[in-house]
Amino acid sequence: MTRILSPLLLYIFVSLPSLFTSGAAGASLQVHTTAGDFIGQSLPSGLDRWLGIPFAESPVGTLRFKAPVPISKPSHSVKNASTFGNACPQVPSDSLGAPMSEDCLFLNVFRPGSVPPTEKIPTLVWFYGGAFMNGAASDPMFDPTFLIQRSLAIGKPIMFVSVNYRVNSFGFLASRFVPPGDLNAGLQDQRAALEFLQDNLEAFGGDPTKVTIWGQSAGAGSAEAQVLFPSSKNLFRAAIFDSSTGPFKTAPPASRYDDPGFPYARLLAGVGCPSGPASFSCLQKVSFEILHNVTVNLTSQVLNSQLWQPTVGPAGSFISERPSQRIASGNFLHVPILAGTNLNEGTTFSGSVRNISVPADQEDAAFDTFIRNLFIDPSTITQDVFDTINKFYAANDSSLGGVFNTGDSLFDRAEAWYTDNMYLSPRRLLFHKAAPLQPLFAYFFKEQIPGQDPTLGVFHASELILLFGQAPAVEQDFANQMADFYVNFISDLHPGAPWPQYELSSKSVLQLMRDNITAIPDDFLLEKTNFLDSSRVLTEFQK
Secondary structure, eight states, rough: OOOOOOOOOOOHHHHHHHHHHHHHHHHHHHHETTEEEEEOOOOOTTEEEEEEEEEOOOGGGGTTTTTTOSSSSOOSSSEEEOOOOOOOSOOOOOOHHHHBBOOOOOOEEEEHHHHHTTOEEEEEEEEEOTTTTTOOOGGGGGGGHHHHHHHHHOOOEEEEEOOOOOOOHHHHHOOOOOOGGGGGGHHHHHHHHHHHHHHHHHTTTEEEEEEEEETTTHHHHHHHHHHSSSSOOOSSSSSEEEOOOOOOOOOGGGGGGTTSSSHHHHHHHHTTTTTTTTHHHHHHHSSHHHHHHHHHHHHHTGGOOOOOOOOOOOSSEEEEEEEHHHHHHTTTTOOOEEEEEEEEGGGGGGGGTTTTTOOOGGHHHHHHHHHHOOSSOOOOOOOOHHHHHHTTOOOOOOTGGGOOOOOHHHHHHHHHHIIIIIIIIIHHHHHHHTTTSEEEEEEEEEETTSSGGGGGBEEEEETHHHHTOOGGGGGGHHHHHHHHHHHHHHHHSSSSSSOOOTTTTTTTEEEEEEOOOOOOOOEETTTHHHHHHHHHHHHHOOO
């Protein structure tokens, strides 16, 4: 006898497979963490992702400016992790990809959906750049789809995590009145995120013993800071620095910021707080709108928006000695490092002296002024150091900037010095000390990518479009090769052939150009970088 189902039973019967499929998919994307339970998304690109995962308590109220605090009471409700968390406060920008708020300590997890979560795969953790003044993990630029797809293509799947950390006044407030344990809160945010990942990576299908940290510019400086001033816990096993300043451009002691004309004193004046021991608690109580507006205004008054930098504090602070002293001691984390610089790092930072008319007999003085204005405390730099810089970076030297010399003498001098001082010499300083201690792999990026401004040469951050899947068609094979180098390093702790390990006996650096990937000796511009890496200059520059 034929049985006829009721409409309700028929609906349930027909819908049952799809209901079970949907439930299975939802369950596979639901993760349990120490911050609560979250449901992710499967994307058409083949990636699964979880956005806006909190890794510390919201740094507001009495937690403003304080070191991050672990989440003590996880949410009891399952949250939809489909939107980025807030970007941290900074000068407003169209590239943040999320609203701005003090409540901003979130991270994002991306993994290949085709790899079962039971396969614990290596993880790449990304710290954005932005001079420690701006940036956000939600920036659309930092889409890891290309890197993860390349990892699948070569049979070495990886996960990707991007991390928010506090910047400018909110992340790097410096003063003798900031408690030592709270200085450099932005760097401490990064450490807190790494600690959170150690506790929770397995929930997303990652291997907590196979974490590599990576950043570019201030993000690279951040990664280097985690190596130089490490946690007592094992938080990562390798690091990648794209254009690290080694790790900071300048790092005066925290107490210097209190002096008249320096950022802390100017911030107090701007918001109406008194100086002295009560200043810190006063700043914590200032309304967000006033504090943010004053920070934005002060930022606009300094060259290249460099209002704050990470600072050296007393015992008990994250950074208790100048980075160059820590490097000289060898007392840092001995993990594999892949790091390098670009040919013309300084061009985008030297626009203030581009195409300005300066009489020939005043050009050296204008160059000195440019340099002074880049330092939070230029009073430590002696005139004979300026004079030596003027000799090394002389007027109308057609070699400055390499093939991208513009003939604009002051600009060429500024960008060449900036490139060598802020990027090339710091990379050499670390590698010359660390080479006997750990595996190192150095690069020199020299590819001028079609579509980018040729007058800026191979500028700072120009390589990122290759690593984040935005390469023009002519560069696609080169982008694939660069991504494969990085994935190999994340997976195997070696980028693979033809990249040689950096050793003191050979000092080989891999030149990265589309049609000329080859090992070259690390001996170019050596006299200049030896001077910039001398103990005297490092001391005067507070590096």
